Amino acid sequence: MFESIGGPKGTNWKLRIVCAALTVALVVVLAWLLTQMPLRSFKGPLPPLSREQSDLAERLSADVKYLSVTIGEGSIPRTGSLEATSEYLHGNRKQSGYSAVEETYSVAGKEVNNVYASLIGSDPASGTIIVGAHYDSVAEAVGANGNASGVAATLELARLLQGSKLRRTLRFVFFVNEEPPYFQTNDMGSLVYARQLRHDNVVEGVRRVVESLASEP
Numbered sequence: 001m002f003e004s005i006g007g008p009k010g011t012n013w014k015l016r017i018v019c020a021a022l023t024v025a026l027v028v029v030l031a032w033l034l035t036q037m038p039l040r041s042f043k044g045p046l047p048p049l050s051r052e053q054s055d056l057a058e059r060l061s062a063d064v065k066y067l068s069v070t071i072g073e074g075s076i077p078r079t080g081s082l083e084a085t086s087e088y089l090h091g092n093r094k095q096s097g098y099s100a101v102e103e104t105y106s107v108a109g110k111e112v113n114n115v116y117a118s119l120i121g122s123d124p125a126s127g128t129i130i131v132g133a134h135y136d137s138v139a140e141a142v143g144a145n146g147n148a149s150g151v152a153a154t155l156e157l158a159r160l161l162q163g164s165k166l167r168r169t170l171r172f173v174f175f176v177n178e179e180p181p182y183f184q185t186n187d188m189g190s191l192v193y194a195r196q197l198r199h200d201n202v203v204e205g206v207r208r209v210v211e212s213l214a215s216e217p
Helices: 013-036 051-071 081-095 144-161 189-215
Strands: 101-107 110-119 128-134 169-175
Touching: 051 081, 051 144, 081 110, 081 144, 101 189, 110 144, 110 189, 128 144, 128 189, 144 169, 169 189
Parallel strands: 128 169
Antiparallel strands: 101 110, 110 169
């Protein structure tokens, strides 16, 4: 006599068919995009490099080869390798018109360095942009892509920007101990550097407060 208002209803086949059709259409469109992009492949010989591009390629290649071949593996166990890289970074920065600075800390009784150089901006209050790369490598590896290429790119960027009048300060930082066994540990160079920045900011803040209080009548 009485019918249940909330009772089960029959399957809505129309809705299912519409959803299935939309799903198929979406898959077809995505497949087309993935197979067609970038729509037309390049064919034929590459255009010749300009003189400026050739010079850039030679400089980048020279940096990568020196770091990965001449110096080779850069790690604490390989005595002298990190020091040799640090000296190379100093010489390169000096040649490009920078003064390189070392921040030294101790790991397992041995001293290691983060190395950086700064291009001072016109507005100190606008902050500093950090451009970084690590110069150590995995044990038993020369590190051409981990990370001699990143170091070469950072060195070249600093060289190209030297003499530029920028609002913000740029700091080019070369970190040590980014590879295992120091990766994600307290001895990782970038973490040590970040903590030092925080410490310096706190000290600078305290100094300003003290100066402000001392100047009050």
